[in-house]
Amino acid sequence: MSFLVLQGVRKQFGTTVAVAQFDLEIARGEFVSFLGPSGCGKTTTLRMVAGFEQLTAGNIILDGVDISATPPNKRNIGMVFQSYALFPNMTVADNIGFGLMVAGRPKAEIHARVGEMLDLIAMPEYTARYPYQLSGGQQQRVALARALALQPQVLLLDEPLSALDAQIRDNLRQEIREIQRRLGITTIYVTHDQQEAMALSDRIVVMSHGRVAQVGAPHEIYNAPRTRFVASFVGTLNILVATVIDAHHVRVGESVWQVAEAIVQPIGSSVECAVRPELLREATPELPNQLTGVVHDVVFLGATVRVTLLAQGQRVLVDLFNDATHAIPQTNTTMTVGCDPRTVLVLAE
């Protein structure tokens, strides 16, 4: 049974629809990310779950109870904000103990729980520090501990890592995932960073213009995007204009490509075929889908080499493994690449 259910949730600000018909079921202990560009409605949806925004329509049901009209301070939902939102007048210990103090827990219990939380975020020696004495990463760990101290039913994280630098972001991302797994807390994570969403989530909800574009496990979203938007937003994609020959063949320029999944568009119609750069490789005779072009640019990225190919009037990206035994392609030379028919996606709009 689903632990958190969003049924037909809609939010309108005046005439602007921020979230339209949002339906989602989240299991207990699941880690779900809302992924999408700015203005897609992901934060608004999160804020409705938290109770900071009233629903225009729909229901939010938590553990069988409709909380749509419950005020935020009665929901038992913890939240971590992008800007940390630590109380500047309180020490780390006071910040973490705030929720417990509000709940009227005995001082001894608060003290013990604060200690546990400080151990959880590996900051036991920072008890008496004030927020201004901490780095951004430390502040966000304290904010996480503060949200978890009350043992909320659901934890909401609103782009918690976006204000941090890359190194700290990577470390804290791991910590968040480990803590979430250890505590088994149902979590919704809002981000516009696809790598973050894929690294953390059990499922990703890709959103666009206030609607759910696709829901699925990270590998499903990446390997089998259902729309052009999802395909182009998650990961890098080559989109090639093609003409349908039959249910399993398209013409890409002068080449005929095979497509594993049956094409639903009528014969002769123009479609868009998508291939990930890492799924294209230097052509071998057994590869059926081939494309020849001129190497325009080569960028060495360490583990991979990104080649930009100009083929049939289109720019095609190819990611090759950096194999020390093979020479790196040279610019202005001709190169033929190919891919497996199973990796070609025919995109719906």
Next chain:
Amino acid sequence: MLRRFWPWLWVSLGVLYFFLPIYATFVFSLKAKKGIFSFIAYERVFADARFGASFLFSTQMALLTIFCCMLLLIPTLTVLHLFLRRLRPIVEFVALVPFVIPSVVLVFGYLRVFARPPLSLTNTTLGTYGLLLAGYMVLSMPYMYRSIDAGLRAIDLRTLVEASQSLGAGWVTIFVRVIFPNIRVAVLNGSFVTFAIVIGELTLARFMLGNAVAFAPYLAEIGRARAYEPAAITVLSLLMTWGIVMILQLLGRNTTTTIAGPR
């Protein structure tokens, strides 16, 4: 060397501008006895019971004004910042109105409205004090408003409120534990100005209470009849006002509470 000269020159001029009149007043207050410096004027001031009583009354009114202004303006401005941002320019304009309305107009307006039925507040002492308090609140509103507004602008109010709510806090807890401690310095700044305004306010107090109840009317009355005592009272009231402002500042610094762990 020249680079240090100009800053010091300006600082010295500022200090002279501020302290020279006070120094002159102090020296004058010591000349009550011809040919020698003495504290006779001060002795006479302390001998007059009305001095202590009027200063105590005005101090009490000032503290009450500060408290009532805080009670009125902090929630109002919080609501404005959180939910009614479009109304802020209008409220800002209203908050500045006391600057352009002279106190004498304000007090005659009050007396016309509240000295007759249906709201005959001036018929009772409590009613008159209440009216005087309201007048003080109006006079100090531009300063308190500006200070509190600046304090609220300086913090991420919405996020702090939402963080508190997500931790189970209701509005009273949010005001007392989160908002007030974080705008305390701003509130204190407004409070100092309010305190000084009430202590020195003459018109409202004189027309509502007569000559000797509040401090400023008492000072004006003494000034008409005597020469050296008003100077002594001025010096004393300055010292006492500074003293009280310092006490307020010290009290304001120690309002944080410990929830858990050492500090």
